[in-house]
Amino acid sequence: RAKADGRATYRFFEPEMDAELQARRLLETDLRKALANREFELYFQPQVNVRANEIGGYETLLRWRHPERGTISPGDFIPVAEDIGLIAPLGDWVLEQACMVATGWPKHIKVAVNLSPVQFRNKTLVQSVSRALSRSGLAPERLELEITESVLLQDNELTVATLHQLRRMGVRIAMDDFGTGYSSLSYLRSFPFDKIKIDQSFVRELSSRADCLAIVRSIAGLGASLGMSTVAEGVETEDQFHQITAAGCTEVQGFYFGKPKPASELVHTLTANRRTAEVA
Ligand code: C2E
Ligand code: MG
Ligand code: MG
Ligand code: MG
Numbered sequence: 001r002a003k004a005d006g007r008a009t010y011r012f013f014e015p016e017m018d019a020e021l022q023a024r025r026l027l028e029t030d031l032r033k034a035l036a037n038r039e040f041e042l043y044f045q046p047q048v049n050v051r052a053n054e055i056g057g058y059e060t061l062l063r064w065r066h067p068e069r070g071t072i073s074p075g076d077f078i079p080v081a082e083d084i085g086l087i088a089p090l091g092d093w094v095l096e097q098a099c100m101v102a103t104g105w106p107k108h109i110k111v112a113v114n115l116s117p118v119q120f121r122n123k124t125l126v127q128s129v130s131r132a133l134s135r136s137g138l139a140p141e142r143l144e145l146e147i148t149e150s151v152l153l154q155d156n157e158l159t160v161a162t163l164h165q166l167r168r169m170g171v172r173i174a175m176d177d178f179g180t181g182y183s184s185l186s187y188l189r190s191f192p193f194d195k196i197k198i199d200q201s202f203v204r205e206l207s208s209r210a211d212c213l214a215i216v217r218s219i220a221g222l223g224a225s226l227g228m229s230t231v232a233e234g235v236e237t238e239d240q241f242h243q244i245t246a247a248g249c250t251e252v253q254g255f256y257f258g259k260p261k262p263a264s265e266l267v268h269t270l271t272a273n274r275r276t277a278e279v280a
Contacts, residue, residue, distance in 0.1 A: 028084050030066065031077060035090060039065050042097055043260035047112070047231060047253045048270065050245050055268055057110035057144065059253065060098040061260045062090075082118045091119045092128045099136035099143060101263045109268060112144040112174060117151045120158075126165050133169070140170030146197065147173065149181030152190055163191050177233075178219065188226065196223050198249065200234025206243050213243060220248035 034040060041063045049056035064072040081087045095113055102111035119125050133140055145166060151159055163173055174195035178184055179202060188196075198219050205212045216232065223230035232244040235254030244252055257270070 024080070027077070027080055031064075031080055031084065031086060034064060034066075035086075035093060037067075039067065040090070040093065041065055041262060042094065042101065043262055044101070044111075044266055045253060045260040046258045046266075047251050048257045049251055050249065054270065055109060056251060057112055058102075058105075058266070059112040059146070059260075060094060060114065062094055062114075078116065082116055087116050087118045088122050088124070088128075091116060092132070095128055095132040096135055099132045099138040102142060103136055103138050104263075105266075106268055107139075107142075110142045110144050110172070111138075112146050114146045114176065115151070117148070117154060120147075120151050120162060121154070125162060126169075129166060129171060130169060133171075141172065144172040144174050144195065146176040148176045149178070149184060149187050152187045153181075156190065160191055174231075179215065188222075192226075193228050195229045195231060195251075197231045197233050197253075200232075200254070203232050203234045203236075203240055203244065203254070206240055213247060216244065216249065217247040220250075223250070224248065 043061045043063050044058035045061060046055045047057045047059060048054070062074045062078070064074075064077050066072050078087070081090050098111050098113050102109070105111075115125075119128075129143070129145070132138075133143065147163075167173060172194040173191065174197055175187065175193045176197045177199045178196045180199045181187065196219060198216055202212045202216050206216070220230045229250040230248070231251040231253055232240075232247075232249045233253050235241050235244055235252045235256045237256060240254075241252060241256055
C-alpha cells in the first residue's frame with residue numbers, strides 16, 4: 001500500500017511505519033512456528049436446518065492461540081499466512097483435522113471448511129482434500145468446502161475445473177459471503193453450488209433497512225429455484241431468526257444458535273428454548 005501512494009521512500013523512515021513493519025515481521029516469524037508448536041485450534045459453529053429444526057452441520061473456524069498475545073482471529077493472520085506461503089500447509093492441517101473431528105459426530109451432521117483463494121492457485125488442492133478424506137475416513141458427502149466470490153475472480157476456468165473435480169469426489173461446495181462481491185449473480189452461473197451463504201451484513205441491517213429483507217428474500221427464492229440451500233450468516237437475535245425463516249432461508253448460522261466452540265464443547269442438539277422456537 002505504501003508504494004501505491006507514491007511515498008514509499010519517505011514512509012520508510014517514519015517511525016510509526018517502522019513499528020508497523022516490525023510488528024508484521026514478528027507476526028510472520030511467530031506464524032511460521034505456530035503449526036509445529038500446535039498453537040492452532042479449530043472452533044465449530046452450528047448451522048441449523050430450519051425445517052428439521054436440528055443442527056445439520058458445523059462451520060470450522062480457525063483460531064490461533066498465541067503464547068503471549070492470546071487468541072488471534074483468522075481475519076488477522078490468514079492474510080499473513082497467504083502472503084508468506086503458509087496457507088497451503090495450514091489449510092491442509094485444517095482440512096484433515098476438521099474431517100477427523102467430524103467422524104466423531106452423528107452421521108447426518110456435516111462439516112464445512114473455509115478455503116482461501118490462494119489454496120486454489122496451488123495445483124495440489126484436490127489431492128489435499130482427497131487425502132483428508134481418506135486419512136479420516138469421513139464420507140465425502142459430509143464435507144462442505146466454502147469458497148468466496150474472490151476465488152472465482154482469479155483464473156476462472158481453472159477454478160471451475162477444480163470445483164468440478166471436487167464435486168466428482170462427492171464433496172459439497174458452498175458460496176460464502178454471498179452478495180458482497182462485484183457480480184454475485186454471474187458467479188452463480190459459473191458453478192452449480194450446493195449452498196449459498198448470505199453475507200451477515202444483510203442480516204445485521206434487517207431491522208433498520210427494508211431493502212435488506214427484500215434482498216434476503218430474493219436470494220432465498222433464487223436458491224430455491226436453483227436447487228441450492230440458503231444459509232443466513234450472523235443471525236444473533238430471535239427477531240432476525242424469525243425474519244430470516246419467513247424470508248425462506250433453509251438454514252441459519254449465528255450467535256443466536258451458538259458461538260463457535262472447540263470440538264470438546266459441542267452439543268449436537270438444540271437447547272430447549274431454541275428447539276421450541278417457532279419456525280415459519
Ligand atoms: P466466514 O467464513 O464468513 O465465517 C463467519 C464469521 O462470522 C466467523 O468469524 C464467525 O465467528 C462470525 N460469526 C458467526 N456468527 C456470528 C454472529 O451471529 N455475529 C457476528 N458478529 N459474527 C458471527 P471468524 O471466526 O473471525 O472468521 C472470519 C473469517 O476468517 C471467516 O469468515 C473466513 O473467511 C476466515 N476463516 C476462518 N477460518 C478459516 C480457515 O480455516 N481457513 C481460511 N482460509 N479462512 C478461514
Ligand atoms: Mg465461511
Ligand atoms: Mg461468511
Ligand atoms: Mg467472511
